Amino acid sequence: MTKRYAAAISLPVALKTENATQTVKGDYPTRIEVKLESEGWKILSLYLGQTKWEIDLSNEVQKDVLEIETLAKASQYIKPFPEGMKVLEVEPKVIELELERKITKRVPIRLAAPPRPQPGFLIRPNIQIQPESLTISGAQSVIESISFWKTEFPTKRDVANEFQFELSLDDTLSGIVTRSASKVKVRGVAEQLSESEFKDVPVSLLKSKRPVYVTLIPSRVNLTLSGAVGDLAKVRAESLAVIIDGEKLLNDTTGYVSPTVKFPKGLELRRTSPEKIQYILRN
Numbered sequence: 161m162t163k164r165y166a167a168a169i170s171l172p173v174a175l176k177t178e179n180a181t182q183t184v185k186g187d188y189p190t191r192i193e194v195k196l197e198s199e200g201w202k203i204l205s206l207y208l209g210q211t212k213w214e215i216d217l218s219n220e221v222q223k224d225v226l227e228i229e230t231l232a233k234a235s236q237y238i239k240p241f242p243e244g245m246k247v248l249e250v251e252p253k254v255i256e257l258e259l260e261r262k263i264t265k266r267v268p269i270r271l272a273a274p275p276r277p278q279p280g281f282l283i284r285p286n287i288q289i290q291p292e293s294l295t296i297s298g299a300q301s302v303i304e305s306i307s308f309w310k311t312e313f314p315t316k317r318d319v320a321n322e323f324q325f326e327l328s329l330d331d332t333l334s335g336i337v338t339r340s341a342s343k344v345k346v347r348g349v350a351e352q353l354s355e356s357e358f359k360d361v362p363v364s365l366l367k368s369k370r371p372v373y374v375t376l377i378p379s380r381v382n383l384t385l386s387g388a389v390g391d392l393a394k395v396r397a398e399s400l401a402v403i404i405d406g407e408k409l410l411n412d413t414t415g416y417v418s419p420t421v422k423f424p425k426g427l428e429l430r431r432t433s434p435e436k437i438q439y440i441l442r443n
Contacts, residue, residue, distance in 0.1 A: 166197045166248065169206055171213045171238065175335060177297070180217035183262040184336060185299040189255060192230065194238070198245040205242065214239040215257070226257040260299040267306055268293045269344055272313045272330070277350040278320040282388045287348040294329070295340040302336060311344060319350045351388040355430060358383045358395065363402045363419060363437060365409075372406040373442040381419070381434065387427035399424050402432075409439055 171192045177183045192213040196203070205211075214237060220226055228237070230250035235241050269289050277283045294309060310330045317325065324347045329339065360380045365372065381402055385392065401422040409417055416436040421429055 162199055162201065164197055165200050165203060166195065167203045168193065168195045169203075169211070170194075171211060173335075174212040174214045174239075176214060176216040176218065177262060177338065178218070180220075181262060182217055182222055182259040183297070183299050184217075185258045185260040185301065186336070188257050188335070189252060190335065192255075193251040194234065194247060195249040196245055196247050198242060202242040202245055209240070212239055213237050217259070222259075224259055226255075226259055228255040228257075229253070230255060260301060262297060263300045263303050264295060264297040265303060266293050266295050268308050269329070269341075270308050270310050271327075271346070272310045275314045275317050275319050275323070275325075275346070275348075278318040280353050281320050281350040282353050283319070284349045284351055284388065287346060290345045290347070291341055296337050298333070298337040302333070306337075309339070311346075314346075319348070320352075322349050323347070351390055353386060354389045354392055355384055355386045356392045356395070358385065358397075358400060361397075361400050361402050363404060366403050366405045366407075370410065372410060374406075374409065375440040375442065376404065377438040377440070378434070381432055381437070383421060383423070383429065384431040384433070385423055385427045386430050391424065391426050395424060395427070404437060404439075409441075412439075415439065 171194055173188065173190055173192060175184060175188070215228070217226075230237075230253055231247060234247040234250055238247075269292060271287065271289065274283055274287065289311075296303060296306060296309065311327045312330055314325075314327060324345060326343050327346050328343050329341065359382045361383050362380050363376050363378070365374065365376070383400060383402070385395065403420045403422065404417055405420070416438050418436050419432065421432060423429060
């Protein structure tokens with residue numbers, strides 16, 4: 161381990177911008193290939209340690225483009241750099257970083273997609289995300305174009321009743337944008353679905369341009385609605401309406417018309433009994 165050897169190692173590029181006034185505007189190499197020569201134990205320490213090619217922008221001269229000659233400045237950027245190590249080759253030979261003023265702002269977090277409920281359940285709309293927002297930092301032209309930050313898509317997850325799980329944030333701008341959070345907690349309720357029948361709902365006639373004198377048979381219908389148990393329990397008679405358009409009736413020749421049913425948002429109409437209303441026009 162004390163003899164000198166030549167070895168090749170791939171180092172991750174780490175960009176430090178915490179105390180910098182500028183940051184990278186676009187893509188940059190994520191790894192640097194280095195060929196070096198040193199004692200065996202020093203080379204081994206590079207493989208086993210957290211060695212990286214670190215660019216601290218707070219130490220760089222402010223300019224629009226930062227150009228780094230990698231071979232000549234390898235000892236400056238390889239962290240840690242063992243004493244007595246000799247760098248033979250570096251690829252790429254030059255790194256060019258386009259820089260721009262760094263800004264910071266806070267944006268809301270949005271779910272990429274809601275989780276999937278178990279069969280027979282419905283997810284309530286008030287899903288909670290903690291934290292609700294995060295602080296992002298990066299090049300001005302990049303940050304100004306971001307109005308919210310998405311989570312990753314939930315993996316296959318059939319939820320029911322009260323649920324909670326952790327979800328990672330989207331990482332497509334890794335290395336370009338720094339974030340104050342990488343994960344969120346998602347909480348919500350998946351409520352059981354059910355059906356309820358509402359009997360003797362009156363049928364009303366929507367006035368037409370011409371007077372219509374008509375007898376409706378029947379004048380009341382039964383409605384079956386489906387939805388979350390809690391929503392069905394809140395349905396009141398005044399929130400239901402069964403309507404026949406007088407103009408449509410005048411243009412009909414079959415003697416039967418299908419009514420329009422109005423009901424609270426979030427529910428689904430399963431059945432109208434009867435489906436059609438018979439009418440008799442009177443002079």
